[in-house]
Amino acid sequence: MVDSSKRREATYQDVLDAPEHMTAELIDGELFLSPRPAVPHAVSTMNLAMELAGPFMRRRGGGPGGWIILFEPELHFGKQVVVPDIAGWRHDRLQLGDNDKFLTIAPDWVCEALSKSTERIDRAKKMDVYLAAGVPHLWFLDERRRKLEVYRAIDGRFELIAK
Numbered sequence: 094m095v096d097s098s099k100r101r102e103a104t105y106q107d108v109l110d111a112p113e114h115m116t117a118e119l120i121d122g123e124l125f126l127s128p129r130p131a132v133p134h135a136v137s138t139m140n141l142a143m144e145l146a147g148p149f150m151r152r153r154g155g156g157p158g159g160w161i162i163l164f165e166p167e168l169h170f171g172k173q174v175v176v177p178d179i180a181g182w183r184h185d186r187l188q189l190g191d192n193d194k195f196l197t198i199a200p201d202w203v204c205e206a207l208s209k210s211t212e213r214i215d216r217a218k219k220m221d222v223y224l225a226a227g228v229p230h231l232w233f234l235d236e237r238r239r240k241l242e243v244y245r246a247i248d249g250r251f252e253l254i255a256k
Contacts, residue, residue, distance in 0.1 A: 119174040137236040167195040170226040179204040204232040
């Protein structure tokens with residue numbers, strides 16, 4: 094019998110040592126490994142990113158422009174290490190360095206594409222990490238149910254504002 098109270102806390106070295114074909118995240122001292130996205134997941138995420146890039150990054154179609162949108166950036170918030178499917182920052186809040194391996198500035202917006210293997214972690218653990226880091230807007234894209242849920246941080250919690 095293994096005593097779970099003696100379990101070693103995972104570290105960033107565990108993230109670095111994870112197999113290349115897995116996405117590694119570190120939340121509350123626990124290492125989470127997820128398989129690379131399945132094709133439908135990747136297609137829906139890419140479609141959303143392309144829809145947003147024109148107006149938000151390039152001012153096309155009357156959009157506001159001025160955003161940096163990244164696909165699967167590695168984010169470090171203290172000891173927490175998460176990898177959202179898509180994240181966006183207003184350009185004036187984020188200066189990218191030539192050798193950045195990860196970012197420590199909370200995005201202005203995060204989108205998680207839900208899958209059977211990640212939904213529980215995305216909706217509970219990662220949602221809490223994003224809230225604590227100060228992410229004001231969170232979306233859940235659910236290709237299986239063909240839904241988009243839009244949350245806004247209000248009074249210390251994420252509130253569903255559109256679905």
